Structures are given as structure tokens and as C-alpha cells.
Amino acid sequence: MKPGRMLYQVLSSLFKKTATLDYPHDKSQKIKGFRGRLKAYPQRCIGCKMCMRDCPSQAIIIKEVGSKQFEAQIDLSKCIYCGQCADVCPKMALEITDEFELAQFDPEKLKIVFHVELKKNT
Amino acid sequence: MHNSDEFRIPIGPQHPALKEPESFSIALKGEKILGVDIRLGYNHRGIEKACEERTYIQDMYLLERICGICSHSHSTCFVQAVEELASVQVPKRALYIRTLIAEFERIHSHFLWLGVAGHEIGFDTLLMYTWRDREIIMDILATLTGNRVNYGINTIGGVRRDITDDHKRQILEAMEKLEERINYYIQIATQETTIIKRLSGVGMLTYEEALKLDAVGPTARASGVARDVRKDDPYAAYGEIVFNVITDSHCDVYGRTVVRLKELLESLSIIRQLVNNIPEGPISVRVPRKIPAGEALSRYEAPRGEDVHYVRSNGTEKPDRVKVRAPTLANIQAVKQMLKDRQLADMPIVVAAIDPCFSCTDRMVAMKSEKGASVIKWQELRNYSIEWYKKHGVDFTELNKKLA
Amino acid sequence: MIYLFYILVFPGILFLSVFALAAEFIDRKLYAKLQNRIGPPWFQPLADMIKLLGKEDIVPTDANARMFKLMPLVAFTSTVTAFFYIPIWGERSIYYFNGDLVVVLYLLTIPTLTFFIGGWYSTSLFARLGSVRTLTQLFAYEVPLFMGILSSALIANSWSLSEIAVFYAHRPWFWVSNIIGFAVSLIALVGKLEKAPFDIPEAETEIVAGSFTEYSGRHLAFFRLSIDIEMIVGASLLAAVFLPFGLEFSAPIAFIFYIIKVLFIVALIAVFRTIFARLRIDQMVHFCWKYLVPLSLLQLLINLILKDILT
Numbered sequence: 001m002k003p004g005r006m007l008y009q010v011l012s013s014l015f016k017k018t019a020t021l022d023y024p025h026d027k028s029q030k031i032k033g034f035r036g037r038l039k040a041y042p043q044r045c046i047g048c049k050m051c052m053r054d055c056p057s058q059a060i061i062i063k064e065v066g067s068k069q070f071e072a073q074i075d076l077s078k079c080i081y082c083g084q085c086a087d088v089c090p091k092m093a094l095e096i097t098d099e100f101e102l103a104q105f106d107p108e109k110l111k112i113v114f115h116v117e118l119k120k121n122t
Numbered sequence: 123m124h125n126s127d128e129f130r131i132p133i134g135p136q137h138p139a140l141k142e143p144e145s146f147s148i149a150l151k152g153e154k155i156l157g158v159d160i161r162l163g164y165n166h167r168g169i170e171k172a173c174e175e176r177t178y179i180q181d182m183y184l185l186e187r188i189c190g191i192c193s194h195s196h197s198t199c200f201v202q203a204v205e206e207l208a209s210v211q212v213p214k215r216a217l218y219i220r221t222l223i224a225e226f227e228r229i230h231s232h233f234l235w236l237g238v239a240g241h242e243i244g245f246d247t248l249l250m251y252t253w254r255d256r257e258i259i260m261d262i263l264a265t266l267t268g269n270r271v272n273y274g275i276n277t278i279g280g281v282r283r284d285i286t287d288d289h290k291r292q293i294l295e296a297m298e299k300l301e302e303r304i305n306y307y308i309q310i311a312t313q314e315t316t317i318i319k320r321l322s323g324v325g326m327l328t329y330e331e332a333l334k335l336d337a338v339g340p341t342a343r344a345s346g347v348a349r350d351v352r353k354d355d356p357y358a359a360y361g362e363i364v365f366n367v368i369t370d371s372h373c374d375v376y377g378r379t380v381v382r383l384k385e386l387l388e389s390l391s392i393i394r395q396l397v398n399n400i401p402e403g404p405i406s407v408r409v410p411r412k413i414p415a416g417e418a419l420s421r422y423e424a425p426r427g428e429d430v431h432y433v434r435s436n437g438t439e440k441p442d443r444v445k446v447r448a449p450t451l452a453n454i455q456a457v458k459q460m461l462k463d464r465q466l467a468d469m470p471i472v473v474a475a476i477d478p479c480f481s482c483t484d485r486m487v488a489m490k491s492e493k494g495a496s497v498i499k500w501q502e503l504r505n506y507s508i509e510w511y512k513k514h515g516v517d518f519t520e521l522n523k524k525l526a
Numbered sequence: 527m528i529y530l531f532y533i534l535v536f537p538g539i540l541f542l543s544v545f546a547l548a549a550e551f552i553d554r555k556l557y558a559k560l561q562n563r564i565g566p567p568w569f570q571p572l573a574d575m576i577k578l579l580g581k582e583d584i585v586p587t588d589a590n591a592r593m594f595k596l597m598p599l600v601a602f603t604s605t606v607t608a609f610f611y612i613p614i615w616g617e618r619s620i621y622y623f624n625g626d627l628v629v630v631l632y633l634l635t636i637p638t639l640t641f642f643i644g645g646w647y648s649t650s651l652f653a654r655l656g657s658v659r660t661l662t663q664l665f666a667y668e669v670p671l672f673m674g675i676l677s678s679a680l681i682a683n684s685w686s687l688s689e690i691a692v693f694y695a696h697r698p699w700f701w702v703s704n705i706i707g708f709a710v711s712l713i714a715l716v717g718k719l720e721k722a723p724f725d726i727p728e729a730e731t732e733i734v735a736g737s738f739t740e741y742s743g744r745h746l747a748f749f750r751l752s753i754d755i756e757m758i759v760g761a762s763l764l765a766a767v768f769l770p771f772g773l774e775f776s777a778p779i780a781f782i783f784y785i786i787k788v789l790f791i792v793a794l795i796a797v798f799r800t801i802f803a804r805l806r807i808d809q810m811v812h813f814c815w816k817y818l819v820p821l822s823l824l825q826l827l828i829n830l831i832l833k834d835i836l837t
Contacts, residue, residue, distance in 0.1 A: 005309070
């Protein structure tokens with residue numbers, strides 16, 4: 001038993017770079033493949049609602065607004081960033097980006113809304 | 123205070139020692155603990171019931187969120203049960219990746235525990251350093267899975283992300299760094315006087331008591347019970363890996379610390395074996411959305427102990443019943459035993475020593491109505507609560523009229 | 527007029543408050559750096575203070591309101607008063623008389639008693655446990671602290687802080703004989719200031735905030751300020767008795783020496799805080815009576831023998 005066993009390590013920290021960052025000014029490196037904000041490609045969407053069916057938090061709502069016309073709404077405040085929707089999408093219309101700084105004062109800004117209109121022959 | 127020198131002190135549901143709400147009502151005589159009354163239920167989220175309303179895919183993500191620390195444990199445990207029901211042969215490579223993430227999770231959980239234990243005994247420096255080094259693992263987990271906490275790596279029939287040679291190199295490099303740090307913390311925990319003073323002899327749980335109270339995980343292993351699902355009932359890739367079950371004979375909090383620290387070294391060796399021997403092949407197989415009817419029980423060694431999931435399916439997209447037994451529920455009874463005749467100052471560290479996760483543990487109490495039915499209707503329960511409050515001097519009738 | 531200046535500005539309330547907040551900042555920043563963190567910005571202690579002053583004051587219904595509100599002020603005044611008897615910019619303090627050392631030691635005990643009374647009268651269970659622990663701890667560290675400091679006064683043959691300072695300033699190497707006393711008093715001072723490893727009375731994870739659990743707003747602000755000032759006064763006391771360097775120079779240089787000495791002691795306390803886990807109350811009492819008291823007795827013996835040789 002030795003009292004003050006951490007003394008050496010602790011004192012040497014005085015001369016080391018701190019492990020914490022001064023966040024808004026100093027940001028850590030982005031991690032490749034990190035699951036952040038969803039990105040939608042409306043022109044690829046076919047309105048199959050696979051994403052809506054699998055979303056664990058019901059963050060995606062796709063409504064049929066006319067014949068072969070859809071309105072999709074993704075609520076990022078409900079999203080749990082699991083990426084299941086992007087995995088299940090048959091047309092790769094959804095993509096996960098590594099953007100993670102999503103805080104907003106206005107909840108409306110956390111919603112991604114887009115319209116899909118399918119061509120007659122597809 | 124009823125008696126001049128005996129009184130009850132409430133630790134929880136809101137208290138700085140507890141990271142989650144749970145109530146420990148402690149009878150004290152001076153500083154000495156006479157008895158402890160544990161009340162669960164402040165954190166009940168109804169996850170088991172919610173599972174019945176969701177598809178298997180959705181449940182996987184929901185169950186992952188039972189616990190923020192052992193998230194992979196719960197999701198893997200559930201997925202294993204579903205795969206058994208669907209009689210799917212999961213590819214070897216997927217099993218290896220699952221095991222890999224499981225061991226990373228064990229490392230980060232044990233590091234986290236060491237920091238929390240340090241904080242509970244007033245040694246915040248240990249907390250700061252262990253959590254700094256835990257970031258090495260968190261970064262690897264984020265790189266491999268895309269998330270820091272709820273990894274979402276599992277899917278029914280395999281895993282969702284593959285690991286590349288680049289990842290392998292990164293992992294092995296990080297393991298070198300971690301090994302040095304782990305050896306350092308082993309030195310600190312076994313040599314620093316104030317830590318040993320606070321840990322040894324505290325929270326005794328003998329071998330017999332551990333068996334009787336059904337302790338699991340490091341809590342049991344520190345009392346000499348060699349109980350480890352990875353060895354007893356190998357799942358995923360553990361059957362092909364060589365490792366030791368760490369036990370200790372101290373039976374106290376110090377023993378639990380030693381067990382966890384030594385397990386870290388074992389985990390490192392497991393990870394090295396996994397990375398070096400990972401077979402080539404696909405990472406998942408397709409599983410139909412509808413799972414055939416049946417029931418399955420799955421066991422998993424979470425960082426805190428044995429985790430059990432029971433799934434019953436009825437041939438649809440949604441499970442009929444999901445039942446979770448998290449490790450803390452098995453260990454919480456032992457806390458009462460451990461706290462007997464200790465001082466109040468030992469209470470935080472003794473509770474922390476089982477690495478409790480109260481939100482995993484919280485249960486609902488089924489009540490029997492006076493007519494003998496085992497299920498109470500919502501209206502009856504509501505009337506009961508109104509009556510109860512009326513007895514205690516709160517009347518809701520006016521309010522109810524307004525609302526109606 | 528000059529007395530008012532002494533009391534309110536320098537070296538009184540204003541100087542002490544600024545210095546105390548600066549010392550708190552250094553303590554916290556150093557603590558953070560030792561833990562490999564960035565730590566708070568320079569104005570953090572002041573910002574905390576202003577925030578607390580602006581918060582609502584809550585007095586528990588069952589508490590004895592008068593005692594509850596009075597105690598922070600008593601703690602504050604007693605620590606500030608103690609400071610006037612400690613030499614800071616020369617060999618003499620503003621006020622001195624033979625026996626002021628004992629007065630300072632007793633004035634420094636008053637804050638501890640106010641923690642006890644304030645905690646006891648706030649009627650919360652946590653506060654009561656904390657206040658009982660405060661008193662238990664008092665009986666453990668007070669004896670070694672007194673013996674450590676008084677044994678150095680033994681050689682100087684005076685119980686006046688100023689005269690002790692004069693004595694040691696003119697005999698440069700005499701302070702070496704008091705090194706054990708310094709170590710003992712420093713550890714006892716950590717106990718007095720309730721900092722880790724002896725932060726048992728306010729152990730966060732056990733009894734929330736001990737005596738201060740029910741305090742909020744202005745009253746908590748005053749308690750916190752008086753704890754900071756207590757740290758300064760305690761460090762100044764140790765500096766005056768055990769580190770008698772630089773007092774022979776002119777006032778500004780002696781003052782700079784004084785600041786350095788105090789900050790050195792504050793830094794030592796911060797290092798202690800970093801490298802130890804909190805002890806239990808029984809272990810603390812055990813430690814004080816088993817190790818600190820015999821050591822301070824040894825110091826007393828050494829000084830008695832030395833005094834015999836010298837005279």
C-alpha cells in the first residue's frame with residue numbers, strides 16, 4: 001500500500017494537452033461512418049413506405065396526397081439515428097450523414113418535408 | 123425522528139449518489155446502518171408491453187434502449203432468441219463481429235464502472251482519468267457501428283456493418299494503448315492506500331450467500347462463484363475463443379474491483395483472438411418478417427452479469443410476449459445483505475459495486491382485485507387510486523368533474 | 527477613517543473577497559489541470575457568487591429562521607476578523623498583542639461551529655448528519671493543528687504571530703526544525719477546510735451537501751465565501767508561522783512573497799484533493815489520533831529540546 005499512488009501521473013498532466021475540448025471553438029474530428037442527420041433524395045423515392053413501417057420511433061410519415069403523389073415528413077426530433085430506414089430503402093432514397101450538431105430552437109426546423117410525384121410509366 | 127438515536131434517511135429517489143431514480147430507505151443509528159428498504163419502480167417504462175405492439179425489427183432498437191451501457195447485450199440477447207425461433211443459421215463472420223462489439227462494450231462498461239466507483243468514494247480524479255481512457259473505446263465503437271452508445275449493429279440474421287482491414291489495424295493499435303492503461307489502473311486500485319481503505323472489507327457477500335441470493339456477473343465471481351454464461355453456455359463466437367473466467371475470493375467491493383479489472387485484460391485477449399481469426403464470408407442472411415410461432419429463451423453475459431430474454435411468437439410480424447431479466451434484478455437482493463451493519467459512508471460504493479442499472483430493473487406490480495381476478499381493469503385501478511388519495515386527504519372529484 | 531479602510535478595503539473584506547475568489551479559481555483550475563481537463567474560466571467563482579446572490583432564499587419551514595440566517599454572517603465575520611492579526615506585508619500585522627495566535631486559532635474554529643449550528647437548525651436529516659460529522663471531525667484535527675502551530679511558537683517564546691514572524695525572519699534556518707509541524711498542520715488544515723480526502727462532512731455521494739443541504743441563495747453564497755476566506759486565512763497562518771521568508775524586505779516585495787506562499791499552500795491542498803479518495807469518518811478520526819497527534823507531539827519534543835539547547 002502506498003498513499004498518493006497517482007501523484008506522478010497527476011503532476012505530469014500539468015504539462016500535457018488537456019483531454020477535454022473547448023467545444024464550440026474547438027471541435028473533435030468527425031468519425032467516418034457516424035450516424036447523424038438523415039438526408040433524403042426525393043427524386044429516388046417511390047413511396048413504398050418501407051421506411052415508415054420499420055422506423056422504431058415513428059419519425060417518418062408518408063401520406064398519399066393524390067394519385068401517385070406522396071408527401072413525406074421526417075421528424076428529426078423523434079429520430080433515434082439507427083439508420084434502419086436507410087438500410088431498408090430499396091431505392092437508396094435515404095442516406096445517413098455524419099452531421100450531428102442538430103440543436104434547434106424551432107422544432108419546425110427539425111422536420112424534413114418533401115413531395116414525391118411518380119411518373120406515370122414507373 | 124421517532125427514537126432519539128434511530129432514524130430513517132431517504133437515499134433516493136433523487137440523490138447525488140444514484141445516477142438513476144431508485145429509493146433506498148435506510149434505518150440509521152448514528153452512522154451505522156440497521157436496515158435497508160429498497161423500493162423499485164421509479165423508472166418503469168413499460169418496454170416489455172411496448173414490444174408487443176412493434177415489429178421484431180423495431181423491437182430490436184427499442185430493447186437496445188433498455189440500458190445505455192449494456193445496449194448491445196440486450197439487443198443481442200433478443201436477436202438470438204428471435205433467430206432461434208426463426209431457425210436461422212447466422213453467418214460466422216456476423217457472430218464474430220457481434221462478439222467483438224460485446225467485448226468492446228464490456229471494456230467500456232468496466233471502465234465506466236471504475237470511474238463511478240471512484241466518484242462514489244470521493245476520488246474524482248480516478249473518474250476523470252478512466253473516462254478519458256474510455257474515449258479510446260468509444261471512438262472505436264463509433265467507427266465500427268456509427269453510434270457511441272446504442273450501436274444498432276445487430277439485425278435479425280446477422281450484423282449491419284462489416285469490419286475492414288483498416289478497422290482491424292485501428293483496433294489492434296488501440297488495444298496496445300488500452301493494455302498499458304489497464305495495467306496502470308490495476309496498480310492504482312491494488313496499491314493506493316485510500317482506495318484500499320475504502321473498498322476492502324466493505325459489502326461482504328460470502329460464497330454461500332452469493333449462491334443463495336442468486337448473484338450474477340462480477341458480483342458473484344468476486345465471491346468465488348465461477349458463473350459466466352460465455353463459458354457455461356457459449357453463444358456467438360465464444361465457443362471458439364480461449365479465455366478464463368476470473369474469480370476472486372475477497373468477497374467484498376475490493377474483490378469486485380479486482381475481478382472487473384482482470385476481466386478487462388481477458389477482454390483484450392478475446393478481442394485480439396477475434397480480430398486475428400475472423401472468418402471471411404457474408405455478414406447477414408435474410409430472415410422473413412413473420413417469425414414462426416414458438417418460444418425461445420436466450421442467455422447472454424452482459425458486463426453486469428447474466429441477461430435473460432424470453433420471446434414468444436405467434437407467427438405474425440410482432441412478438442406475443444417479450445420478457446427481460448436484466449442482471450441488476452438478480453443482484454439487487456444481495457445489496458441488502460451487503461449493507462447490513464455497515465456505515466452510511468459505505469452505502470454509495472456498495473450499491474455502485476453491483477454496477478446497478480435501475481431502469482433495466484424496474485418492474486410493474488400486478489395487483490389482484492378483491493374479486494380475485496388477477497387482472498385489474500383500468501377503471502378499477504383508477505377508482506382505487508381516487509379512493510386512496512381521498513383517504514390521504516386529496517380529493518380529485520372536483521377536478522374530475524372539470525375534466526369531464 | 528483608516529480603520530474603516532482597513533476593515534472594508536485592505537486588508538479587509540474587499541481584498542479578502544477578491545483574493546479568496548482568485549484562490550478558489552486557482553484551486554479549481556489546478557484541480558482541473560491535474561485531472562487533464564480544461565477547467566473553468568477565470569471569472570467562474572465570481573459568476574457562481576453573483577448567481578447565488580441573485581437566487582431565491584429558501585428557509586425550511588421547520589428551521590429556526592434566525593439561527594439559520596445568522597450563521598453564514600457569523601462565519602464570514604469571524605474569518606475576516608482573524609485575518610487582521612496575521613502579518614502579510616511585513617513583520618508586523620495591523621493589530622497584534624501577545625496571545626493573538628490563540629485568538630486567530632479560535633476565530634478559525636468559529637466557522638466550523640457555525641456549520642454545525644446552521645446544519646443542525648435547518649432540521650434536514652442530511653444537514654444534521656453533516657453537522658454531526660463536522661463536529662466529530664473537529665475533535666480529530668483540532669488537537670494536531672493547535673499543537674503543530676503552537677510548538678513553533680514555543681521556540682519563538684511568544685504567542686504573538688507578529689513576534690513569531692520577527693523571530694523566524696531573523697534566524698533564517700530555524701524554520702527547518704518545524705518541518706514536521708508544518709506537514710501536520712497542513713494536513714489538519716485540509717481537515718478544517720473540509721476538502722478531500724477529509725470532505726466527509728459534505729460528502730456529496732452520501733449526505734448530499736452535509737450542513738449546507740438546505741442553504742441556498744445569499745446565505746449559501748456567504749457560506750461559500752467564508753469557506754474560501756477560511757482557506758486564505760488558514761494558508762496565511764501557516765505561511766506566517768512556518769514559511770518565514772521575505773518578511774525583512776520592503777512592504778511591496780514582502781507582500782508578493784506572502785501571495786506566493788499562500789498560493790503555494792493552496793496548490794498543495796489542490797494536489798491533496800486530487801490524489802486521495804475520501805476517507806470514512808472513523809478512518810479520519812483514527813488517522814488523526816494515530817498518526818497526526820504523535821507526530822505533533824514529536825515536534826513539541828524536538829522544539830522543547832531545541833529551546834533548551836538555545837537558551
